[in-house]
Amino acid sequence: xxxxxxxxxxxxxxxxxxxxxxxxxxxxxxxxxxxxxxxxxxxxxxxxxxxxxxxxxxxxxxxxxxxxxxxxxxxxxxxxxxxxxxxxxxxxxxxxxxxxxxxxxx
Numbered sequence: 001x002x003x004x005x006x007x008x009x010x011x012x013x014x015x016x017x018x019x020x021x022x023x024x025x026x027x028x029x030x031x032x033x034x035x036x037x038x039x040x041x042x043x044x045x046x047x048x049x050x051x052x053x054x055x056x057x058x059x060x061x062x063x064x065x066x067x068x069x070x071x072x073x074x075x076x077x078x079x080x081x082x083x084x085x086x087x088x089x090x091x092x093x094x095x096x097x098x099x100x101x102x103x104x105x106x
Contacts, residue, residue: 006065007098010088012075013043013056020057023078032071033061034104064105065090 010033014020017038024036037060044053063071068088075086092098 005102007091007101008063008065008068008088009091010061010063010068010071012084012086013058015056015080017057019080020059023075024059026078027061027071027074031105032067032074033063034101035062062101064102067105
């Protein structure tokens with residue numbers, strides 16, 4: 001019996017649109033992602049005992065679940081932050097769209 005492909009979104013934040021675009025381009029070029037969305041966001045977070053407020057750019061990476069660790073590793077390699085926010089979750093969705101993710105990342 002063939003194993004069913006699972007799909008995930010990997011989410012991270014970056015300090016600039018340029019950094020987000022660079023990471024996104026590399027992930028798509030290397031077929032670790034089918035698509036990466038870039039979102040301008042305002043972030044409020046605690047860092048080293050201080051409350052920080054920054055403009056950031058978030059990336060939402062569409063990939064297969066089997067590639068999440070490789071996506072995570074590549075983001076860490078390219079990222080400027082000491083501790084980049086990288087989280088992921090499994091997704092479901094339109095069958096044709098999910099199959100497209102598989103085709104692109106194959």
